[in-house]
Amino acid sequence: MVRILVSDAMSEEGLAPLLADPTIEVVQKKVTEVENELDTFDALLVRSATKVTEQLLQNMPNLKIVGRAGVGVDNIDVDAATRYGVVVINAPNGNTISTAEHTFAMMASLVRRIPQAHISVKSREWNRSAFVGVELFGKHLGIIGFGRIGSEVAKRARAFGMHVHVYDPFLTKARAEKIGVDVCTLDELLAQADIITVHTPLTKETKGLLGQKNLAKTKKGVYLINCARGGIIDEQALVSFLENGHVAGVALDVFEQEPPGDHPLLSFDNVIVTPHLGASTIEAQVNVATQVAEEVLKFLQGKPVTSSINLPTLSKDVYEKIQAFYTLARKMGIVASQYMSEPVQEIAITYSGSVADLETTFITRSLLAGFLKPRVASTVNEVNAAMIAKERGIAFSEKFSANGNDYNNSITLTVYGENKTFTMKGTHIAHYGDRIVHFNGFAIDFAPEGHLLYIQHHDKPGMIGKVGNILGDHQVNIATMQVGRQEAGGKAIMMLSLDKPLDDALVEILEKIDDIDVVKRLEV
Ligand SMILES: NC(=O)C1=CN([C@@H]2O[C@H](COP(=O)(O)OP(=O)(O)OC[C@H]3O[C@@H](n4cnc5c(N)ncnc54)[C@H](O)[C@@H]3O)[C@@H](O)[C@H]2O)C=CC1
Numbered sequence: 450m451v452r453i454l455v456s457d458a459m460s461e462e463g464l465a466p467l468l469a470d471p472t473i474e475v476v477q478k479k480v481t482e483v484e485n486e487l488d489t490f491d492a493l494l495v496r497s498a499t500k501v502t503e504q505l506l507q508n509m510p511n512l513k514i515v516g517r518a519g520v521g522v523d524n525i526d527v528d529a530a531t532r533y534g535v536v537v538i539n540a541p542n543g544n545t546i547s548t549a550e551h552t553f554a555m556m557a558s559l560v561r562r563i564p565q566a567h568i569s570v571k572s573r574e575w576n577r578s579a580f581v582g583v584e585l586f587g588k589h590l591g592i593i594g595f596g597r598i599g600s601e602v603a604k605r606a607r608a609f610g611m612h613v614h615v616y617d618p619f620l621t622k623a624r625a626e627k628i629g630v631d632v633c634t635l636d637e638l639l640a641q642a643d644i645i646t647v648h649t650p651l652t653k654e655t656k657g658l659l660g661q662k663n664l665a666k667t668k669k670g671v672y673l674i675n676c677a678r679g680g681i682i683d684e685q686a687l688v689s690f691l692e693n694g695h696v697a698g699v700a701l702d703v704f705e706q707e708p709p710g711d712h713p714l715l716s717f718d719n720v721i722v723t724p725h726l727g728a729s730t731i732e733a734q735v736n737v738a739t740q741v742a743e744e745v746l747k748f749l750q751g752k753p754v755t756s757s758i759n760l761p762t763l764s765k766d767v768y769e770k771i772q773a774f775y776t777l778a779r780k781m782g783i784v785a786s787q788y789m790s791e792p793v794q795e796i797a798i799t800y801s802g803s804v805a806d807l808e809t810t811f812i813t814r815s816l817l818a819g820f821l822k823p824r825v826a827s828t829v830n831e832v833n834a835a836m837i838a839k840e841r842g843i844a845f846s847e848k849f850s851a852n853g854n855d856y857n858n859s860i861t862l863t864v865y866g867e868n869k870t871f872t873m874k875g876t877h878i879a880h881y882g883d884r885i886v887h888f889n890g891f892a893i894d895f896a897p898e899g900h901l902l903y904i905q906h907h908d909k910p911g912m913i914g915k916v917g918n919i920l921g922d923h924q925v926n927i928a929t930m931q932v933g934r935q936e937a938g939g940k941a942i943m944m945l946s947l948d949k950p951l952d953d954a955l956v957e958i959l960e961k962i963d964d965i966d967v968v969k970r971l972e973v
């Protein structure tokens with residue numbers, strides 16, 4: 450039974466696909482309520498309250514996937530998750546509209562002073578002259594970060610007759626032209642905007658983006674809105690620009706620390722606030738919970754996920770096309786690692802023929818995971834394979850060739866060790882399976898599966914018989930046998946597939962046979 454911990458409040462309707470699956474047990478409890486059983490969960494679903502720290506990941510050794518029902522993953526230690534081989538997914542667009550609408554509600558409330566007027570009337574006052582606002586019509590709106598939410602805010606702003614200016618260093622000209630927005634530099638935006646709203650993630654670059662220096666470049670009387678992440682507008686700098694009257698008003702849904710406690714910003718009359726409510730609508734919560742529930746279900750069924758933070762994204766179509774090569778590559782990695790039982794410096798992969806046209810990132814990661822698996826104690830999979838290879842000083846490269854070299858498709862793997870180099874070539878043949886067609890300089894044809902025994906020897910009469918007799922005497926049945934040689938009387942190989950693995954003693958006996966140079970067990 451698969452166990453999923455849902456540790457933050459989440460829409461039941463959204464979780465329905467998981468709740469309906471009889472093979473899955475969904476536990477809806479806080480982490481602190483299940484401390485004794487953390488090691489039993491396969492998946493963890495969170496919003497922003499649960500902090501997925503390295504410590505929590507260590508306490509959940511069985512965890513395979515973390516699903517964030519929302520956009521921002523700043524409550525998840527993604528690097529640590531990657532190191533532990535845990536996939537992190539989010540729900541990137543389920544709450545876009547709600548957050549854009551909230552931003553707009555905040556903007557209208559800010560310039561018309563609705564929260565202040567509301568409190569006044571509730572206090573039995575009727576002071577109309579105290580709450581004179583300004584129109585949005587004709588004002589210049591500066592949008593910093595023009596992704597999903599920023600672009601939805603722009604659409605609404607245009608409907609209100611505002612002039613929209615956008616700053617986003619990653620926005621292509623073509624996309625900006627298509628949407629019809631004025632793309633400008635940050636300095637231009639700061640100088641022109643009457644209202645500035647931020648919609649970036651919180652990163653090293655965006656932390657304090659609107660700080661002392663940049664706030665000084667804004668128009669006197671500017672309004673600021675942050676419905677993205679606390680810290681993009683530096684809170685300390687903001688206090689000083691409110692105190693000196695440069696900033697006319699601020700709307701905040703997010704804070705550097707949440708909840709903000711007794712923060713000085715809360716004492717300004719012209720600062721309006723909400724407790725991180727951007728995504729808090731029934732629709733958004735159903736959307737994000739449904740998105741992560743469906744993705745987690747797909748992942749647990751071994752299907753590709755499309756919204757992963759730390760895995761290459763794969764569509765179903767692409768996944769179906771690469772699936773066979775993904776498996777072949779994994780097996781090649783496992784075989785190569787056992788054959789090259791020494792430190793290696795580099796792994797070079799060449800994709801030839803039809804496979805060269807596919808999305809190979811995933812295939813390469815699969816090969817690396819296969820290669821590293823026999824060498825590392827921790828979990829290694831497509832999520833962390835590239836990182837672990839790097840940590841262990843193993844460089845890897847991909848090359849592509851349109852020519853399949855006698856095969857419709859092939860993957861050639863060259864492993865550079867300290868003392869030797871090893872090469873193998875594999876191909877996938879529809880309705881037939883995975884075949885290794887070149888091994889260590891020999892043309893051969895075997896399936897990389899099960900208990901394999903590789904023997905390198907001199908091409909002499911009777912060698913096959915000697916090996917067969919010894920195995921037979923020790924009750925080891927040979928399922929298949931492939932042979933190859935470079936030239937008559939020269940070096941030759943046998944690749945045997947056995948019904949059970951060989952023990953060390955039998956390997957030693959085989960090694961002692963005259964004219965046998967190498968004996969390797971390969972377990973796939
Ligand atoms: N208040 C709330 O409840 C919610 C907040 N959010 C937050 O809103 C923010 C935006 O979310 P989405 O639009 O979905 O993300 P997105 O990824 O679609 O857009 C982010 C945009 O920021 C741009 N960007 C990145 N670095 C930048 C920089 N240094 N300067 C300017 N632009 C930069 C990116 O190019 C991208 O276009 C995120 O921080 C997210 O966590 C999202 C949903 C709900």
Ligand SMILES: O=C(O)CCC(=O)C(=O)O
Nearest residue numbers: 496497519520521728729
């Ligand atoms: O879970 C929530 O309500 C927060 C949403 C949010 O901030 C996000 O999706 O980035």
